[in-house]
Amino acid sequence: MVPNSLLPAPSRDNPTNGHLELVEPIVFTVQARDPRVARAAARCTPFPAVVAQAGEPRPAHGGTPVHVRVTDDSSPAESYSLAINAEGVSIRGHGRAGAFYGLQTLHQISRTDGRRWRCRIIDDQPDLPLRGLSLDVSRGRIPTLERLFGLVDRLAAVKINHLQLYVEHTFDFQFDPDIARSCSPLTDDDIRALDAFCRDRFINLVPSLATFGHMGRILGLPRYAHLAEIPAAAPWESQPWPTRIRGLTIDARNPDARCLIECMLDEYLPLFSSDLVNVNADETHDLGRGRNADYCKQVGRGRLYVDHLNLLIDACRRRGKRAMFWGDVIRNHPDLLPELDGDAVLLDWGYDAESDFPAVRSPERVARDVIVCPGTSGWNRVLNGLNTADANITRAAQTASEHRAAGMVVTDWGDDGHFNLLACSMPAILRAAALGWNAGSSASDIDFGIEHCLFGPDAAGLLDLIRDAGRPGDRHLTWRLLYQPWTADAWAGIHASFQHDRIVDSVERARSALSRAPVADAGDRREWNVALDAGLLFAKTTELTAPTTLVSRDATALTAAFRSHVHRFAEEYAAVWNAHNRPHRLHDIITKLNDLSDPARIGPPTPPPN
Incomplete structure (x- = not known):
C-alpha cells in the first residue's frame, strides 16, 4: 500500500474511480460570511485561481470549479468533507474553521497531484480540540516577524490551531524599558501584527508570560532585586547559561511583587485577541527557601504556591482571560490541586520517551481541563534527538486521546543560548500536528508525510x-x-x-x-x-x-x-x-x-x- 502523504492523515480517505484534469483558472465559489475562508481559498493552490462569493457571477472563461460551503449542522467542530470527482471539487466545512481545514487539505493535494487530481471522498475531523506549539523566544533566539509569519503559515497548513511565544523579558514593556533593553525585543506592533496574521489562519495566539519562576532577568535589575525570593548572586549578563535558565522566583507574598506582575499583565494581555493566557508558574526553584522560609515552615511551600497561583488566575480573569499553568510544581502537592481555581488549564509536561503525563490520569484532576505537553528534544543539542521526541510525542498523543485531554501543545525550548535551529524541530512539530489531529495515524504514514512536506516527494528514507x-x-x-x-x-x-x-x-x-x-x-x-x-x-x-x-x-x-x-x-x-x-x-x-x-x-x- 502506498503511504498517505497528507499530513495530518484524514480520518477517512476513500479513493474513487478516475481523475480530475485541471483547467485553469481554478474557480472557487465560497459560501461563507467570514472573509478568512475566501482569503484561504485564494492561497489554496499554486495554480492561477479566482475566488467569488456565492451568488456572484463566475468568470466567462470557465475553469475547474471548487465549491466551498460552511454549515452549522451537528457535525463535530472543525470537521469537513472534501469530494473530488471528474467534474470538480466540493468542500463542506462544519463552521468556518472546518472549511478552512478542508482548503488546507486541498492545498496539499494540489501540491502532490499536480494537474491531475485523484478522485476521492474525504471525511475528516480532529481527535483533539486544541493542537499547539509553544516556542521559546526568551533564551536567545527571537525570530523576525517575517520568520514568525512563515512559521504560522506552516502550522496552519497542518491544522495546528494554537501558538504560544514564551516570554520572560523579551517584550518591550513601556512601563519599564530597562526590562528588555538591548534584547531586540518583540514590540506591541509585532504582537498585534502576529495576532492578526494568526487569526486569519484560525490560530489562537496565546500570551505566555513568566509571572512566578524564571524571572531572572527582571528580578536581576536593581530596582526589582528586593522582589526576588532569593536575590541574584551576580548580574544577569555575567551569569552562565544554566544559572540564567534556572532564573529567579518572585517573592509571592510581597505586595510590590504583585504590583509588578499586574503592570506586566496590564500592558501585555490587551495586545492579544485570545481569551487564554499562560502564566507559566513552573520550576519555582527558590520558593520558600529565602524571604519566605519561616512562613513556609509553618504552612508549607505548596500552600504558598497555590495561594500565589490563585492570585494570578484571578488577575487574568479580571482582564477577561482564562489562565493556563505548567503542572510540574503542583504535581508535588496533589492534595492541594482541588484548591486551585478549577477554571485554570493545567499544562502537563514531560519530555522523556517514558513520560506518562500523570496529571491527565490523576483522580485529583476532577473536571479540570488538562493539556499534555511533549517536546521536540532540540534544546541543548547540536541536532535534535528525534527518536526521543517521536516516542515522547506519540505517547503524549495516545494518553491525551485515551484520557480525553483538552489538547496537546508541543514545546520547543532554547536552553543555553538557543543554539538549536527551528528547521531541525519541524519534524517533531509536524508529528505532533499529525497525531493531535489523528491519533491513530501510523508511524510510517507520518514519516512519509513529514518527508514529503519538508524535503519533497523524492526524499524517502x-x-x-x-x-x-x-x-x-x-x-x-x-x-x-x-x-x-x-x-x-x-x-x-x-x-x-x-x-x-x-x-x-x-x-x-x-x-x-x-x-x-x-x-x-x-x-x-x-x-x-x-x-x-x-x-x-x-x-x-x-x-x-x-x-x-x-x-x-x-x-x-x-x-x-x-x-x-x-x-x-x-x-x-x-x-x-x-x-x-x-x-x-x-x-x-x-x-x-x-x-x-x-x-x-x-x-x-x-x-x-x-
Whole structure:
C-alpha cells in the first residue's frame, strides 16, 4: 500500500474511480460570511485561481470549479468533507474553521497531484480540540516577524490551531524599558501584527508570560532585586547559561511583587485577541527557601504556591482571560490541586520517551481541563534527538486521546543560548500536528508525510538518516557537552556509547541525502546544512576528547583542522541566525564557539599509563 502523504492523515480517505484534469483558472465559489475562508481559498493552490462569493457571477472563461460551503449542522467542530470527482471539487466545512481545514487539505493535494487530481471522498475531523506549539523566544533566539509569519503559515497548513511565544523579558514593556533593553525585543506592533496574521489562519495566539519562576532577568535589575525570593548572586549578563535558565522566583507574598506582575499583565494581555493566557508558574526553584522560609515552615511551600497561583488566575480573569499553568510544581502537592481555581488549564509536561503525563490520569484532576505537553528534544543539542521526541510525542498523543485531554501543545525550548535551529524541530512539530489531529495515524504514514512536506516527494528514507545522525542527542545534551569544559567524566558516556567514525558516517549519509532532496524552503536547507555541520563538529570533538586519540603523530594536524572547522562553522552559523532572527544574544554563541579554538582546550591529553 502506498503511504498517505497528507499530513495530518484524514480520518477517512476513500479513493474513487478516475481523475480530475485541471483547467485553469481554478474557480472557487465560497459560501461563507467570514472573509478568512475566501482569503484561504485564494492561497489554496499554486495554480492561477479566482475566488467569488456565492451568488456572484463566475468568470466567462470557465475553469475547474471548487465549491466551498460552511454549515452549522451537528457535525463535530472543525470537521469537513472534501469530494473530488471528474467534474470538480466540493468542500463542506462544519463552521468556518472546518472549511478552512478542508482548503488546507486541498492545498496539499494540489501540491502532490499536480494537474491531475485523484478522485476521492474525504471525511475528516480532529481527535483533539486544541493542537499547539509553544516556542521559546526568551533564551536567545527571537525570530523576525517575517520568520514568525512563515512559521504560522506552516502550522496552519497542518491544522495546528494554537501558538504560544514564551516570554520572560523579551517584550518591550513601556512601563519599564530597562526590562528588555538591548534584547531586540518583540514590540506591541509585532504582537498585534502576529495576532492578526494568526487569526486569519484560525490560530489562537496565546500570551505566555513568566509571572512566578524564571524571572531572572527582571528580578536581576536593581530596582526589582528586593522582589526576588532569593536575590541574584551576580548580574544577569555575567551569569552562565544554566544559572540564567534556572532564573529567579518572585517573592509571592510581597505586595510590590504583585504590583509588578499586574503592570506586566496590564500592558501585555490587551495586545492579544485570545481569551487564554499562560502564566507559566513552573520550576519555582527558590520558593520558600529565602524571604519566605519561616512562613513556609509553618504552612508549607505548596500552600504558598497555590495561594500565589490563585492570585494570578484571578488577575487574568479580571482582564477577561482564562489562565493556563505548567503542572510540574503542583504535581508535588496533589492534595492541594482541588484548591486551585478549577477554571485554570493545567499544562502537563514531560519530555522523556517514558513520560506518562500523570496529571491527565490523576483522580485529583476532577473536571479540570488538562493539556499534555511533549517536546521536540532540540534544546541543548547540536541536532535534535528525534527518536526521543517521536516516542515522547506519540505517547503524549495516545494518553491525551485515551484520557480525553483538552489538547496537546508541543514545546520547543532554547536552553543555553538557543543554539538549536527551528528547521531541525519541524519534524517533531509536524508529528505532533499529525497525531493531535489523528491519533491513530501510523508511524510510517507520518514519516512519509513529514518527508514529503519538508524535503519533497523524492526524499524517502531521509528522516531515518536524520534520526540516526542525531542519535547522540537522544541520550546526551550535546550542545552543552560541546561548549562546556571538556573533561573525561563529562564525555565518558559519549565514548562508551558512540564511536567517532560511526557519528561521522551517520552525519555524512544524512548530508548526502539532503543534498539530493528538493527541499522547498531555502532557509530550511541552509539550517539543516548548518545543523549537520554542527554534528560533524561534535563528532570531531568526540575524537579530540577520547583518552588515547591525540597521542599519535597527527595530533597537531588534527587540532589545526578542528580550529579551521570551528572558524568556518561560526561564520555560517552567524549568517543563518541573522537571516531569520534578531541579533540579540548571537554573540553569546559565537563566543562559546570561538572558545573551542583555544589551543589549551584542544591540546593532547595526558597519555594513558603503560
